[in-house]
Amino acid sequence: MIKLGVVGTGGMANSHAKAFSAIPGVKLVACCDIDAARARSFGEKWNIPGVHTDYRRMFAVEKLDAVTNVTIDAAHAPVSTAAIKRGLDVLCEKPLGVTLAEARRMRDLAVRKKVVHMVNFSYRRSSGLQAAAKYVRDGGIGRVLHVESSYLQSWLSQPAWGDWRTKAAFTWRLSTKHGSGGVLGDVGCHILDMTAFLCGDIRSIFCDLKTFDKGVRGNRLGEYVLDANDSCVMTVEFANGAIGTVHTTRWATGQMNSLRTRVWGDQGAVEVDLDRSYDEYRVVRGKKAMLAAEWKTVACKPAPTMYQRFVRAVKSRRNDPSDFVNGAKVQAYLHCGFESARRGRPVKVVF
Ligand SMILES: NC(=O)c1ccc[n+]([C@@H]2O[C@H](COP(=O)([O-])OP(=O)(O)OC[C@H]3O[C@@H](n4cnc5c(N)ncnc54)[C@H](O)[C@@H]3O)[C@@H](O)[C@H]2O)c1
CATH class of the missing domain: 3.30.360.10 (Dihydrodipicolinate Reductase; domain 2)
Known part of the structure; x- marks a missing residue:
């Protein structure tokens, strides 16, 4: 049984909860949002016993195997980094981070810690x-x-x-x-x-x-x-x-x-x-x-959904192609987009 925690309980988290609840061998054991009322009603709706407003506390007190990070973009790096440091497998929402430097640090940490790491580029599920x-x-x-x-x-x-x-x-x-x-x-x-x-x-x-x-x-x-x-x-x-x-x-x-x-x-x-x-x-x-x-x-x-693919990766200990390495690559494209718009000329991509 994979014990899963959900961080961020806004709109998209409902898609995660619905999809993961339907996968045999996965149990939603805890959820967290800085908005306490949102976390509480999410916990009730999806029958999740552990409800939190601080993800660090949730990671410390709950017995988790994996985390799905569905927070706003600015919180992707701190939440995923804290989870990886605890050895938890992570499905992180897109984009991986806010800056390229941040995304590279997340990629390097995830690879070093040998956790399963995946970015939810959900359209990749299209067969x-x-x-x-x-x-x-x-x-x-x-x-x-x-x-x-x-x-x-x-x-x-x-x-x-x-x-x-x-x-x-x-x-x-x-x-x-x-x-x-x-x-x-x-x-x-x-x-x-x-x-x-x-x-x-x-x-x-x-x-x-x-x-x-x-x-x-x-x-x-x-x-x-x-x-x-x-x-x-x-x-x-x-x-x-x-x-x-x-x-x-x-x-x-x-x-x-x-x-x-x-x-x-x-x-x-x-x-x-x-x-x-x-x-x-x-x-x-x-x-x-x-x-x-x-x-x-x-x-x-x-084809399998991204949620099914994450579970498969966790069970097999083999990363999905939509991992943090690819996530950091896409972040490099975003970075070049911003840089090019700022400078008014084409920018070469460095991964
Ligand atoms: N893969 C996809 O197709 C897809 C689709 C929609 C959204 N998303 C992504 O999902 C993420 C959430 O989007 P949304 O539409 O659900 O936004 P939302 O605003 O509805 O939900 C985000 C939630 O994160 C919470 N949050 C913010 N900081 C937090 C923190 N430090 N700890 C815990 N909770 C925190 C907010 O309070 C909010 O409830 C975004 O990164 C977005 O890019 C992906």
Whole structure:
């Protein structure tokens, strides 16, 4: 039985609790949030006996094997570091840290301590993405030349997920002082991970970031200064020589949460569009299809979730590919994005 503790009991923690509760051999034994009422109601909802407001105390008094860290981005490093120092296996929410230096320290510590370490790049669970990545890697579309990737959300322009002016899960995401990297840090990390998973490492990034006026007096909501970027456009070059665009925004009215990548090679093309399905990809390949520009849909068998993969890693003591080493890599892409936007020129990626 894996005894699991949950740190951070906001919105996303419910997805973690639901998923882990359904996996045989896992028991949720403790949870923690700095907001005591939130921690208490979470504990009641998910039938978790140990309820805490200080993760250090929770790690000291509870008998845990593993921790899932679902705190705000700024708390990922302190919480995961404290857990690893106690020898606990960690599933950490994305992005791994707030800065590249922090992410590298987390990676190095996790590797040194030989715990199981994983970052929840949740879209990696898409079997369509996994199969398309293998197809590209195996040379299915020939030499990769050109890539187009986007992650589109709309919660600043359409209130389908609630009002960003009042919902706590949105306000910290708008403020750099509260550790947010804006749309680039929040979901740009997902689309950069998906793109690199499909096409290989990125070696240089040219990035433009924009923080649009939101029509709020003084550009602040109480303690939250609304200074985090909300639109991001990048051009990237891959280690294999291909080039591409990656963009993401919170202003894409009409899109809820849309991730799509298209990759063109000299012998074909693939597309992964998670709005269509998590369990398929599309491909153009072969003389006839290329003459007619005909896309074929390839159906794939659903793959394990990231939570199932974490449990598998804990049991087998073998890290999942979405480990802290990959998490620090994605953090390097974020770092280069910020640096490039600041300097106004492309920046080479150093992992
Ligand atoms: N993988 C995904 O697809 C995905 C989706 C949504 C959110 N996330 C990530 O999950 C994390 C949480 O996001 P959310 O939407 O649930 O936000 P949220 O604001 O709803 O929840 C965050 C919770 O963390 C708590 N917290 C902050 N500091 C803490 C600390 N030091 N100790 C204990 N608790 C602390 C807050 O009080 C809050 O309850 C973020 O890192 C976000 O990037 C990932």
